[in-house]
Each structure stands twice: as C-alpha cells, then as structure tokens.
Amino acid sequence: MLAIESPIPQFFNLDGTPLNAGKLYFGTAGANPEVSPIPVYWDAAGTIPASQPIATSNGYPVNGSTLATVYIASDYSLTVRTSAGVLVMYAPTSADFSNAAAVVADIASTATAKGAALVGYKSPAANSAARTVAGRLADFSTLADFGGTTDQKFGYAATAGSAYIPDGTYSLTAFAPGVFWGASRSKVVDSNNNAPIVYLDETESRNRHPGRAKQMLRANGYLQNNYLQGVVNLGDSISHGAYSGNAYTNHWAYLLARAIVGEFGGKGIGEFPMEGLYNATPALATPQLADVVFSAGWGAVGANPAPYDYPVGNIGASATNSVNGKTYSSTTSGATITLTIPTMGRAISFKYTQQPGGGTFTIKINGVVKATVNTAGVLTYNVNTSNVAVEDNGKGECVVVITKSDTSPTEINSLFNLKTDVITTTDLSARMQLHNYAQSGRALGDLSEGAIARACNSAALIVSLGYNDWSLGSDSNDGVFNTFKQRIDWLIQYAKVYRTLVVVQDFVWYATTSSRTRQQLKRLADATQGIYIPYPEQFFSDRINPTQSPLVLNDPMWLWADAAHPNALGNELIFSTLATALGLACNSRSLALKYFDWPYPLKISSANLLNNDPTFPGSLTTVQQIGDEYHFKVNIKPSGPTFTSGVVETALSALPAKFRPTAPSLLNQANGASFTYATGVVKTFAILESPTTLNIYANVGGETICRCSFNVAEIV
Numbered sequence: 001m002l003a004i005e006s007p008i009p010q011f012f013n014l015d016g017t018p019l020n021a022g023k024l025y026f027g028t029a030g031a032n033p034e035v036s037p038i039p040v041y042w043d044a045a046g047t048i049p050a051s052q053p054i055a056t057s058n059g060y061p062v063n064g065s066t067l068a069t070v071y072i073a074s075d076y077s078l079t080v081r082t083s084a085g086v087l088v089m090y091a092p093t094s095a096d097f098s099n100a101a102a103v104v105a106d107i108a109s110t111a112t113a114k115g116a117a118l119v120g121y122k123s124p125a126a127n128s129a130a131r132t133v134a135g136r137l138a139d140f141s142t143l144a145d146f147g148g149t150t151d152q153k154f155g156y157a158a159t160a161g162s163a164y165i166p167d168g169t170y171s172l173t174a175f176a177p178g179v180f181w182g183a184s185r186s187k188v189v190d191s192n193n194n195a196p197i198v199y200l201d202e203t204e205s206r207n208r209h210p211g212r213a214k215q216m217l218r219a220n221g222y223l224q225n226n227y228l229q230g231v232v233n234l235g236d237s238i239s240h241g242a243y244s245g246n247a248y249t250n251h252w253a254y255l256l257a258r259a260i261v262g263e264f265g266g267k268g269i270g271e272f273p274m275e276g277l278y279n280a281t282p283a284l285a286t287p288q289l290a291d292v293v294f295s296a297g298w299g300a301v302g303a304n305p306a307p308y309d310y311p312v313g314n315i316g317a318s319a320t321n322s323v324n325g326k327t328y329s330s331t332t333s334g335a336t337i338t339l340t341i342p343t344m345g346r347a348i349s350f351k352y353t354q355q356p357g358g359g360t361f362t363i364k365i366n367g368v369v370k371a372t373v374n375t376a377g378v379l380t381y382n383v384n385t386s387n388v389a390v391e392d393n394g395k396g397e398c399v400v401v402i403t404k405s406d407t408s409p410t411e412i413n414s415l416f417n418l419k420t421d422v423i424t425t426t427d428l429s430a431r432m433q434l435h436n437y438a439q440s441g442r443a444l445g446d447l448s449e450g451a452i453a454r455a456c457n458s459a460a461l462i463v464s465l466g467y468n469d470w471s472l473g474s475d476s477n478d479g480v481f482n483t484f485k486q487r488i489d490w491l492i493q494y495a496k497v498y499r500t501l502v503v504v505q506d507f508v509w510y511a512t513t514s515s516r517t518r519q520q521l522k523r524l525a526d527a528t529q530g531i532y533i534p535y536p537e538q539f540f541s542d543r544i545n546p547t548q549s550p551l552v553l554n555d556p557m558w559l560w561a562d563a564a565h566p567n568a569l570g571n572e573l574i575f576s577t578l579a580t581a582l583g584l585a586c587n588s589r590s591l592a593l594k595y596f597d598w599p600y601p602l603k604i605s606s607a608n609l610l611n612n613d614p615t616f617p618g619s620l621t622t623v624q625q626i627g628d629e630y631h632f633k634v635n636i637k638p639s640g641p642t643f644t645s646g647v648v649e650t651a652l653s654a655l656p657a658k659f660r661p662t663a664p665s666l667l668n669q670a671n672g673a674s675f676t677y678a679t680g681v682v683k684t685f686a687i688l689e690s691p692t693t694l695n696i697y698a699n700v701g702g703e704t705i706c707r708c709s710f711n712v713a714e715i716v
Helices: 099-108 133-137 151-159 210-221 252-264 449-456 467-471 478-497 516-527 535-539 568-581 589-595
Strands: 023-028 054-057 060-063 076-081 087-091 120-122 130-132 162-165 169-172 179-182 187-190 231-235 268-273 291-294 326-330 336-342 347-349 351-354 360-365 368-374 380-384 397-404 410-413 415-419 434-438 460-464 501-506 531-534 609-611 622-626 629-638 649-652 674-676 682-690 693-698 706-713
Touching: 120 133, 130 133, 231 252, 252 268, 252 434, 252 568, 252 589, 336 415, 360 410, 380 449, 415 434, 449 478, 460 478, 478 516, 501 516, 501 535, 501 568, 516 531, 531 535, 531 568, 535 568, 568 589, 589 622, 629 649, 629 682, 629 693, 682 706
Parallel strands: 162 179, 169 187, 231 434, 231 460, 268 434, 460 501, 501 531
Antiparallel strands: 023 054, 023 076, 054 060, 076 087, 120 130, 268 415, 291 336, 326 410, 336 397, 347 415, 351 380, 351 410, 360 368, 360 397, 609 629, 622 629, 629 706, 649 693, 674 682, 674 706, 682 693
16 A cells, blocks of 8 residues: 655745755666756656756655656655755655655566566456566576576576576587577577577478468568568589570479569569589480670689680688589689570679679670679678670570680679569569579588578578588588588578568479478478478388389389489479469479460571561560460661562571470461551561471562561461
8 A cells, every 4th residue: 555645846945844945866777966966857647847956846856847757767865954954854765755766666666566466467368467567587598597598597497497588699519408488689609509499480381271271371472671572592413404405495493483574573584593504414414594605814724615614713621601502703804604595584694793903894785795794892692783785696696705804803693693574673573583593513511601691682582402412421511410410500590580482493303301400491491381292202102211222213103303303394393383382373394384474585597687676575576375376576677778579588497406305396476477567568577487497578679678467376
C-alpha cells in the first residue's frame, strides 16, 4: 500500500513556518546537489527545463509566480535553504522520503520478490493466465544471463537447458553439450570441433511445399536490398555444364534460367560462365552461349585444344573472394578477351576486382569503344561494370572485346551478364534471373566469408557444391572437413540475415547418407528452413550408391557422361527436380524449349544482306520455338542501297547450332511470308524453301526492307 501524497510538496523553515523565498537544489543521489546538479523540468515529458535553484512561495515550488510541480527522471539528492542561504535540510537520496522513488528502487532491484516479480504480464491471446514478467522471462535462458562468452559461461547456460545466444562471435574449445538458439547474426566457432552446437531452429521441420517455395522466391524478389537481383547458384563443373553437350539447350542451369524468367517476367538471361568445357568426345564437349577467345597476356594457358585453350587464371584458393570462382589477371597493355554472342540482349556487363593501383580496360562493341573502366580504388571484389549497350553486327551476332589499356594490374571475373531489356531499380520482377556462379573444380571450402555473404544477398541461393570437398577428403580429413563446415556455418548465418530461400543440391554421388559431408549439406537446408535434394538417391534406380573404384554406374537410365557428371538426360532430371521443388510452372526441358525460350538471332550468311536495325533487338531476324512450330521473324535490309529486283538472296542455309544442335525437320513455307504495303502490293517477301534455307525475294526494284513473320510446323 502507498500513503497519500500532496500533489505539490510543501517545504518549511526550521521554525515550522512555510518556507518563503526559499531555495531548492536537486542533484545526483548521494552527492551534494549544489555541486552535482541534475536536470529538472516543469513538465512530465521533460521538455521545459527548470533553472536551479527552484524558488518557493509559502513553501511551494513556483515557476515565476505560479505554483508548479518539479519533475526529475531519477533518484536524486536535495538541499533546502532559506532566502538568506541558511541550510534547512539535506537528503542524500529521495528513496528515504519518496514513495515513488522507493517503488523505482524496488523495480530496479534483483533481490527475490522484487524487480520483474513486481510487474504483471498477461498474454493478449485468448484464455491466457496472469503472470509476472519475472515468470515470463524465466521461460528460457540467455547466455547474457551468465555474464560472459567463455566456455564456462556456455557450460552454465547448457545446464539451464536451452539458451538464447545474442549477436556476437564466440570461440570455444569445449563446453557442456546443450541446445542453443540465437539471432540470425550470432556466430559460434567450436575451435576443436569437439561438441557441435545444435540450434533449436535447425531441428525444426522444413516446409518443402513447392507453392511455399515459390511464394518465398517471389516475396524475396521484391526486396529492394536484393543485391544480386534474382537467384544465385554456387556450383562446380556440374553447374558449369560438364558434360551436357550444348549448354544453352541441355544444361540444367540454362533451362532453369528460362523457367525463372518465364515465371516472374525477368528481363535477362543472367550471369553465366564465359568458358566452355572440353571433352575428347565431341558430343560431350560443352560450348557456352558465348564464344570466347583470349590473346596472350592473361597468364599460363591450359592444355586443352582450341577453342577450349583458356588461361588457367586464378582459381581455388587464389579466387576465394570471387563469387563465381575464377578471375583472369593481366599487366599486359593490349591484352584482349573477345566474346562473340548472339544478339539476344539489350546490354552486357562484367565483374572485376577494384584494387589500389588497378589498371584500366575498354569495352568495344563491334569495334567501337563504348566504355572505359578504371579498376583503381579501395580493394573491392566482384564490382560490376556499367551496362554496355549490345548492338548487332548486321549478321545476328555482337562482338565484345575487352582490351587492357595499360600495364597496371587488372583482374576480371570469368563470366558475363546479358540483359534482354532495360531494368530500372524499381522494376523488381524484371530483376528475377539466374546468376550461375559456377567453376569447374571449385569446392565450397574455396569460398571466403565475404563471397558467401554476397551470394546470400539474393532472392534464393542454390548451393550445388560439396562433391569436390568430398573428393578432397572431407569425410575422412578433419582439416578439410572443418574448412567445409565453417562455410556451412557462414551460409546459415548470412542466409538468416537476408532471409534467403536456400536450396541444397546434394551431388555427393558416392557417399551414403551417413557421410558427414552430406549431413552438413542437409544441416544447411534444415537450419535455414530450406529445400534439400539428395540426388544420389534419385540417380540410382536401386537407391544404392555405387563404389567409385572400380566404378559401376548401376543405373539403366543412361544419365551419366562420366563418373562425376550427368549427361544431357541427367541434366534434364536435375532441372525437372529443382524446378518442381521451387514450384515453377516450367519444370521440364520440353516445356522450357517449346514455350519459354528467347528469340534466337539467325546468323545471316549472305554478304549482301544485313539485319535492319543493329541497335534494337526487335529489328533483328530471329527464330523461336512455340510449341511444335517455329516462329521466324524477318527484318532484313540489303547491304547496298536497295534490293535487286528478281534476284534471290539466300539469307542463311542453316539454323544456329547453339539454338538447336540437331536441326528440326520443318515444313517448307509457302509464299505467305510477305511484307504487304498500304497499296496492297507485295514487293518483298521471305520464304523458307528447304528445312533450313531462308531466301529473300524482291518483286520490284528500289526496295530497302524485307519485314515479315511466319510460323513453320515441325515434322514430328
């Protein structure tokens, strides 16, 4: 119970009469208030400061001539003096005479039955019971309750059952096993790998429903801070394309790129490796969408024959900070990287390393310098160049040349980013595309914490690494395993920071489910509420993992190119499984190629013909499969002033091999593929006169354009 108090306190002289024209001093509790004053106010909000000393009238504090209440934010000391300065009283702490101060002191106390035990709590949920705040807080412990971050403090927390770990970094050698849970940025390092820390949120069941996965993917895609603007894949040679044959039509990553763009309306093919992958069996060699050629000056060259004789570059531990796993370095002025790409986009960009004393390079489009990039600055990895407009060379291709401008060090990532349209910062759905950060030979243990953090800042992260870590001995070598496990910890940590949807593709073919490497991959999915896909159990029809030596791929489904890499059929299975898990409408290779393909520029072979407008993709001559038909869009002009009347010009005699490695059987096109003028006169027209030969005709002289479109059925 509390005694009643006067709304405004009254102070008295030593003779008991009300103190008139007195002086009140308020200060730090336990100190002389005239020497150690504290702020006082005329209002409870603390917005109207009061000057000390406070005057009194008839014993009451006054603000000018008005009786007023004095407000103070904490315990205080008090001195009362007469107008002549004679000391009337000194109180070292307000708790000695103020009910309010006593209540504050009791609430601040940690003694039994005080503090939080004096404060009531009742959940807003229906049928909840009344409790105290102390009782509610006792429902779980936190490491901070035990006052430290040492092994001993973790041991204390463990004895209390489950405990919350606040944000921070903790290095342990050994501790009592317990169950802990924590903030998304808390990081625990068990330096001796003695007792793995188990988080409660890692033991919760995953929601694998494809609809939920797609919902998360869509929601994450609309986050403004989605740095990488879409879906990121971290992979090795299985993600790089080996040995799927033509990557653009066969590899699971290119098929997934189509499915993502089709689902969300993305405006880009995304980022893909420059390099193809050599195989002595021609059907298994894997060209990428771009053809790339390097001049001298980029370091030692690999042993593969042309066109697969790429620079060795910086890989593995030398590219730990590269998000895609490989970079090229040069100090040679004039050194070039030449990419020839089908003119499928509006813009192209690259990544490079910014570094002190870094050099410059130019980007040419069809022989014209369009951008100059200065790489000097504070050390920063994976910096994007500005977008450079893609232009057609008149023949359905764009030749992009990166040229070193000086002898200062320059480091460029081994990938390119092709955008099919202009993407603004607020065009959120258009940013949804696949960024395939894959490099042959890469292990998860090669990645730095910075590269992992950057990869996690995406709508979804597909982790397709682990096979090479296993090959290096992560199941038997503690050093390799600890490095691998540290990367799993980082992935969990940063995926929680960015609320990333994590998909783990387990390609550790020859390890059983008891493998600690595979268990860590599964833990990554569990800890992030992600999706775990155990491909070893799907690729072998009897669900028995074969031995690696002697190798017996005991599977009649013909899914393998070699002991580690799926062939085209295996890639189709990977794509179908992954797309289904993500809830994407396009979940088969057939659907991807028939209904979600990009218009592919036709390579015009005639020296007398050119595409109409090299700066606008819509004015190119393209082919696109739509169901069981092929849609041809013709935009051709003569290389000279006009077409010659009555002369047949063969624009091309074969479809591009990368569009369809095996040419489809097409019905010949009749004369309906024509361009009719306002007068109703047909003056120019195009005809597909054999399955892959496109001819251009002009009926009259003086014509400057052949523009038309038509569908051709496939013979099935």
